[in-house]
Amino acid sequence: MAKKPMLSDLMKEHGISRRGFMKYCAGLASVMALSPSMAPQIAHALENAPRPSVIWLSFQECTGCTESITRSHAPTLEDLIFNAVSLDYHHTLQAASGHAAEAAREAAMKANYGKYVLVVDGSIPLDEPGYSCIAGISNLEMLKQTAAGAAAIVSVGTCAAFGGIPHADPNPTGAVGVSHIIKDKPIINVPGCPPIPVVMTGVLAHLLTFGIPDLDELGRPKAFFGESIHDRCYRRPFYDKGLFAEGFDDEGARKGWCLYKLGCKGPTTKSVCATTKWNNGTSFPIEAGHPCLGCTEPDFWDNGGFYKPLSVPAGDYRKIGLAAVGAGVAIGAVSALVSRASKKKAAKAHEAVDAHDLEKPS
Amino acid sequence: MSQDKQGAVKNTAMDDLMSFVATGNALPLLHEIRHALANLLENNNTAIIDLGAIPFAPGDERVLDSVLGEGEIHAVLKTLGESHVRETSISGVWRVDHLDDSGQYQSRFIEITYLPEILKTHFEDATIGLETLTKRLKEEDEKQ
Numbered sequence: 001m002a003k004k005p006m007l008s009d010l011m012k013e014h015g016i017s018r019r020g021f022m023k024y025c026a027g028l029a030s031v032m033a034l035s036p037s038m039a040p041q042i043a044h045a046l047e048n049a050p051r052p053s054v055i056w057l058s059f060q061e062c063t064g065c066t067e068s069i070t071r072s073h074a075p076t077l078e079d080l081i082f083n084a085v086s087l088d089y090h091h092t093l094q095a096a097s098g099h100a101a102e103a104a105r106e107a108a109m110k111a112n113y114g115k116y117v118l119v120v121d122g123s124i125p126l127d128e129p130g131y132s133c134i135a136g137i138s139n140l141e142m143l144k145q146t147a148a149g150a151a152a153i154v155s156v157g158t159c160a161a162f163g164g165i166p167h168a169d170p171n172p173t174g175a176v177g178v179s180h181i182i183k184d185k186p187i188i189n190v191p192g193c194p195p196i197p198v199v200m201t202g203v204l205a206h207l208l209t210f211g212i213p214d215l216d217e218l219g220r221p222k223a224f225f226g227e228s229i230h231d232r233c234y235r236r237p238f239y240d241k242g243l244f245a246e247g248f249d250d251e252g253a254r255k256g257w258c259l260y261k262l263g264c265k266g267p268t269t270k271s272v273c274a275t276t277k278w279n280n281g282t283s284f285p286i287e288a289g290h291p292c293l294g295c296t297e298p299d300f301w302d303n304g305g306f307y308k309p310l311s312v313p314a315g316d317y318r319k320i321g322l323a324a325v326g327a328g329v330a331i332g333a334v335s336a337l338v339s340r341a342s343k344k345k346a347a348k349a350h351e352a353v354d355a356h357d358l359e360k361p362s
Numbered sequence: 363m364s365q366d367k368q369g370a371v372k373n374t375a376m377d378d379l380m381s382f383v384a385t386g387n388a389l390p391l392l393h394e395i396r397h398a399l400a401n402l403l404e405n406n407n408t409a410i411i412d413l414g415a416i417p418f419a420p421g422d423e424r425v426l427d428s429v430l431g432e433g434e435i436h437a438v439l440k441t442l443g444e445s446h447v448r449e450t451s452i453s454g455v456w457r458v459d460h461l462d463d464s465g466q467y468q469s470r471f472i473e474i475t476y477l478p479e480i481l482k483t484h485f486e487d488a489t490i491g492l493e494t495l496t497k498r499l500k501e502e503d504e505k506q
Contacts, residue, residue: 018484020441023460026480027469029412036410036471232417237385275414281466 031202031276032213033223045209052208053108053116055146056090059139060132060166060175061122065157066092068194069201088116091134102135109149117207118150120178123159123166127174143181152212153178153187156200158295161189161219168301179219186212189219193295196276199224218298220270229266229292232274235259248289259286263307265294384421391416391472392429398474399454408475430455437481443468447478 025043029036058066070093087093088108089101096104108116120143125131129138137145147153155178158164166175179187190203203221206213213221230236238244238258245252245259258264266274269292273284285292291307294300304312391411398409431451439445443462450457456473458480483491 017441017490018486019439019480022480022484023439023442023445023468026471027460030414030469030471033415036412234419275417281462281468 028202028205031198032206033226042205042209046205051086052151053086053088053112054119054204055088055105055108055116055150056119056121057134057139057142057146058091059120059122059124059143059160060173061157061159062165063092064194065121065160065200066090068192068197069156070197098135105146109146113149115151116149117204118146118153119156120153120160121156123163123173123175123177124181125166125173125175126181127172131173140181143178147178147182147185150185152207153182153185154203154207155179155187155189155191155219157195158191158193158298158300161191162298164193165301167299187219188212188215188221190224191218191220191296191298192271193293193300195296196271196273196278198276199272216270220296224272225270225296227270227272229269229271229274229286232272233266233286234274235286253289256289259289259291261309262291263305263309264291265297265300265303265306265310266292267310269294269297269300271296384425385417385419386422387416387418388422388425388429391418391422391426395430395452395455395472395474399452402454402474402476408473410474411472413470413472430457439480445480447481 022039022043025039025046026036028042029039034042056066086108089105091101094101094104122132122139124139124143126140129140132139134142155161159166159175160178162177163171163175163180164177166173167177177189179189188203188207190200192199202224203213206221206223213223216222216225218225230239233239235256235258238256239260243252243255243257244261245257246261247253248262260267264286266286273292274286277284277287293306294303297303394411398411401407401409433449433451433453435447435449437447439447443460443465445458445460448457449455454474454476456475456478458471458473458478460468460470462468
């Protein structure tokens, strides 16, 4: 494989000064929730760390995660990250196809066995592996083969992390996330539908500079998934004051009040959308007037509906509830019939009793 | 759409509405800055505070701006978008705001220091500067 230029050479080629690079590293430290004083360490690590081979496998996905990571604050910066790693295999971005592409993957795996980073987007079908194949190899088989020699795995997007849309009820392909299958490698889950671009590059940058970040109970980096949307939402003061939009075009909506009653899942969703935002920090769904869907959480598609408030029971509880109501109606109807029949029978068997009867010995 | 004094693009109507929202974090932050400035004078320790790391609403910004004010220096860096480095009216307290190519805020810091690092010329850039100057002088010599 041809030797790729070092990051410092690329900076010179792009006309980026050291000052510009330090500006970028300061922003990266901020995004990674690290102390700003660590920016020089980040810069040093990005420039001097060996460039790991990265193999990116795309399974049952919509390509939204790749689209997201390539739309960023400034394309040159993401270029820098991509050039700080050696991206040896990626369906959408690579020029090669067919046998040449698969040969590139196998060569990268062999040359860097035990040291490459595996990035996965898309879920893996378990019920019928043939539902999703690449070059005739099922996603399941390719994942197992490639994971065997990986140093770490990054599951990008809710599909790779938790199964995502394919996993939604009735889950026709038996779709699952990577951590459901691979149990013997460190896995970093970076969920989102899609994840915010700078979150994805921030995780890659952290891997390059400081190794695997601190992860929460769902394997998500705490730097990006440590707080809920609700805790950072600029509309929180309206929630605290009990001012809610009741419809998408009412007075509350026009005044920018809390969207809880319109189904916002912000209180139960961990993400940095409220601070880092989308489209170069322009806005995020709540700021645009739409409630949070909760897309960084498992099973967000089956969470009772995007427009039902969190306070309304959702999912299986509702099904059980409705079934119970149905059963109750059925039982009530049968009871009514039985009691009417008993009443008729009693009426027919009825004997008049007078006071004299009561005095007769029984 | 318009630009604020740092040159960041903003929506005026929304910003006007949002300027009434405050989290109450401005005062604790100002106390932290005071503590850091005392530490700089006593122990020569610099400090950087990341404004993106705490909930901070436009109402808090108004308080911060009114207490810190504007000082004598405003430097504009033109690299990967603009960066605005301003000393506030409290000497030793600097606002460093990084914007991207489209004029949106990328990161915002308050530095308590005698001179922010980003204003200094870096060794690597000076090395490239020497190469560039040598080349240009050679071209000028050849023209003579």
